Amino acid sequence: MKKYIVAGLTLAMISCVSSKRLKTAESKYSLLENKLEMANQTIDSCKVQNAALRVSLESSKAETQVANQKINALQNDLLMKDELIKASENNTAFVKEANEDLNKRITDLHNSNAVNADIIKKMLEELEVKNLKVLNLSLALQKQDSLNIHLVKRTKQNISDKKLKKSLEKLGFVFY
Secondary structure, eight states, X not given: OHHHHHHHHHHHHHHOOOHHHHHHHHHHHHHHHHHHHHHHHHHHHHHHHHHHHHHHHHHHHHXXXXXXXXXXXXXXXXXXXXXXHHXXXXXXXXXXXXXXXXXXXXXXXXXXXXXXXXXXXXXHHHHHHHHHHHHHHHHHHHHHHHHHHHHHHHHHHHSOHHHHHHHHHHHTOOOO
């Protein structure tokens, strides 16, 4: 029972508030309700903005993924092109070395051809000299042959056939 009395006294004291305090409390209450309403509207607009931002974030994530895939593809393409460039540089270096080697060989062949040409010229000159010697010898032999023929004819006229046969028989020739 004591509890009821204490509760009744507390209720009586609370209900005995002055009207001025009541009006200020009501005005504060209405201001707080307005603020609460405005806060709820702000929360609602923030929720809408948050949802829009989430959609935007998701689309940005998708765009980022597409951009990352493009970047990866471009990087792979760049790596392949770098490898092609390195391969072509290696090929160019190989071709340059081969060209230098070929130029050296061409120079060596040119020099050897020049030496060979000189040797061939000398050989041709020697052959011409030998050819002239052979020609001179053949002319000399022709002259000698013609002289021999001429001498034989002259001696044949001077020597009879019997004398010729006898001299040849002495030398060892036999006639039948």
